[in-house]
Amino acid sequence: MLRQSGISSRAFSQRIFAQRRLASTKTIREVLQEVIPQKQAQLQELKAKHSQASLGDVKVENVIGGMRGLKAMLWDASVLDPIEGIRFHGLSIPDCQKQLTPAPGGKEIIAESMLWLLLTGRVPTEAETRQLSREFAEKGDLPKHVEQLIDSLPKTLHPMTQLGMGVAALNHDSQFAAAYERGIKKSEYWTHTLEDCINLIARLPALAARIYRNVYKPGTPIAGINKDLDLVGNYVNMLGYGHNHDLTEYLRLYIAIHGDHEGGNASAHTAHLVGSTLSDPYLSYAAALFALAGPLHGLANQEVLRWQMNMQKEIGDKITHENIKEFLWKTLKSGQVVPGYGHGVLRNPDPRFIALQEFCSTRPELLADPVIQLVKQTYEVAPGVLKEHGKTKNPYPNVDAASGCVLYHYGLTEFKYYTVIFGVSRALGALTQLVWARALNLPLERPKSLSIDAIKQIVEKQ
The missing domain is CATH 1.10.580.10 (Citrate Synthase, domain 1)
Structure with a gap:
């Protein structure tokens, strides 16, 4: 029957599967109606069984150092690991690029499919994504x-x-x-x-x-x-x-x-x-x-591009690792930081930086752009210089090191x-x-603050 109709068994199965997926398409509200009770129960169990469990002692450096690394906030959509980088409900950026729906005629993740994942913890079907776009x-x-x-x-x-x-x-x-x-x-x-x-x-x-x-x-x-x-x-x-x-x-x-x-x-x-x-x-x-x-915070991407273009202006067409190294040291010796490098949590290259670099690597016109070339070669030199300098906890690029130069190439120069x-x-x-x-009915956020004198008294008693 399949051969007579000119449809292979694989194509027939794919068609049936697609029809079933379309028939079971849900709205984002319906998915949340299913997911929220499960998450509420999970939180209640956590409160009942583990509310007194220690997640690490709070130290003076947490209080006076911007609360860096202090485990004190519930955030379910993503977790940032210093080595692995960001994961969205367990999915890495490469995982998302493989599993999340692109736009018709496109290849990249779209906002709708990422939003669905962040909100529900589930990968949306193509029909669900299109419905949300509409x-x-x-x-x-x-x-x-x-x-x-x-x-x-x-x-x-x-x-x-x-x-x-x-x-x-x-x-x-x-x-x-x-x-x-x-x-x-x-x-x-x-x-x-x-x-x-x-x-x-x-x-x-x-x-x-x-x-x-x-x-x-x-x-x-x-x-x-x-x-x-x-x-x-x-x-x-x-x-x-x-x-x-x-x-x-x-x-x-x-x-x-x-x-x-x-x-x-x-x-x-x-x-x-x-x-x-x-x-x-x-x-x-x-x-x-x-x-x-x-x-x-977010203003950093424009600072990176400005710094990169100043470097290009100074070293001209002779872009070599040695010239870049000299400019990096000039920046550091002037008391400035190298913009686009370092991160409050990450201790490896930012996976978002890698994703944007890979986007550039598939487009010859981007690879030929002098500023984008400079970003790539800076990445090859900067970690070594920053390690030698010794004052940067993470000598690797964050996403800001690459994001602005591509916008500039495409004409968004503002x-x-x-x-x-x-x-x-x-x-x-x-x-x-x-x-x-x-x-989840989370309460009003209200951390306890301490004066310098109060901190001294606590420390002296210890």
């Missing part, structure tokens, strides 16, 4: 009052300041705030938080693109949202670069792998802290964006805008964990 597109237009607010801001106001203000203004339509005001059960908090988070992620591309066009391309029209495109496909269209497939693919990868990096980083932690007060997701994420805007793209991305992780904080 929902984002349908909800992606900005309210008129937010458009008017952004359009009224001075073009000289930093793009990250504008992004934070725009996100805060979106809370006008917060479903969680409205539901809380009229009175709802704690068990319902997560459902209204989820709706706010979906709506916010859907609108971030239009908000971020409007800021870009106002500041850097004033007077040019902004493309409307295409209901058949994924979140990043529409974002790139609205930025005015929809014709560039490679840039679109790069931003898909960039936004997916920047989406979450454990909960202790400043922006994620800020969202978690503000969210613990039961502020709505818009206010919580606006606060996170202002943390991301700091030079020691340094101050780079952190806005990071801000669109980091919403994937920070907002999903707000949903879980409400689902």
Whole structure:
């Protein structure tokens, strides 16, 4: 029968499997209805059996050293290992690249499939991913009052300041705030938080693109949202670069792998802290964006590119390992750090850096770019110099060492805008964990602080 119809048994099986997957497609809300009770039970068991278990003593260096490495925060979407790097619900970046759905006609992970994984702990089907893309597109237009607010801001106001203000203004339509005001059960908090988070992620591309066009391309029209495109496909269209497939693919990868990096980083932690007060997701994420805007956090990517271009200007066309080594030592001896190298947790090359380098390695036009070549050769030299210098705990590159130079190659040359793209991305992780904080009824975050005198008294008693 199969031979008569011209269909192989393998192709027939694949067709049946695809039909079954399509028939069992669930919404992200339905999946969470299944997953949340399981996670609630897991947390209750942890409280009941192990609440007094030690995770390590708190030391003075934890109190005065930025709480580095202190195990004191619940964050379920990802875990950062100093050697292995980031894992999202147990999946490494290469695992995600193999298992998570790309856009039609693309190869890179898209925001929707990464969001689904971060939020539910499950790998979505292609149909589920497309369904979420459609929902984002349908909800992606900005309210008129937010458009008017952004359009009224001075073009000289930093793009990250504008992004934070725009996100805060979106809370006008917060479903969680409205539901809380009229009175709802704690068990319902997560459902209204989820709706706010979906709506916010859907609108971030239009908000971020409007800021870009106002500041850097004033007077040019902004493309409307295409209901058949994924979140990043529409974002790139609205930025005015929809014709560039490679840039679109790069931003898909960039936004997916920047989406979450454990909960202790400043922006994620800020969202978690503000969210613990039961502020709505818009206010919580606006606060996170202002943390991301700091030079020691999300602003670092533009500092790396500026440093790399200064190096290129100084050494000219003669790019050799020796010339790079001399520039590295010049930077270090001037009392500056080498931007893009080192990390608060990692002690190996950042897997996100490796993923972006591999993206470049498959495109000859990127490999031919002098700045990208310089990034590659700096990676070959810098760890040795930093080890010899001896003052860097991690002499290897983090993601910032590579991310900006590719944007620059594709024509996005406006340094101050780079952190806005990071801000669109980091919403994937920070907002999903707000949903879980409400689902698990996590308490108001309130650590104990100590004065210097109090610390001295404790130490002296010991």
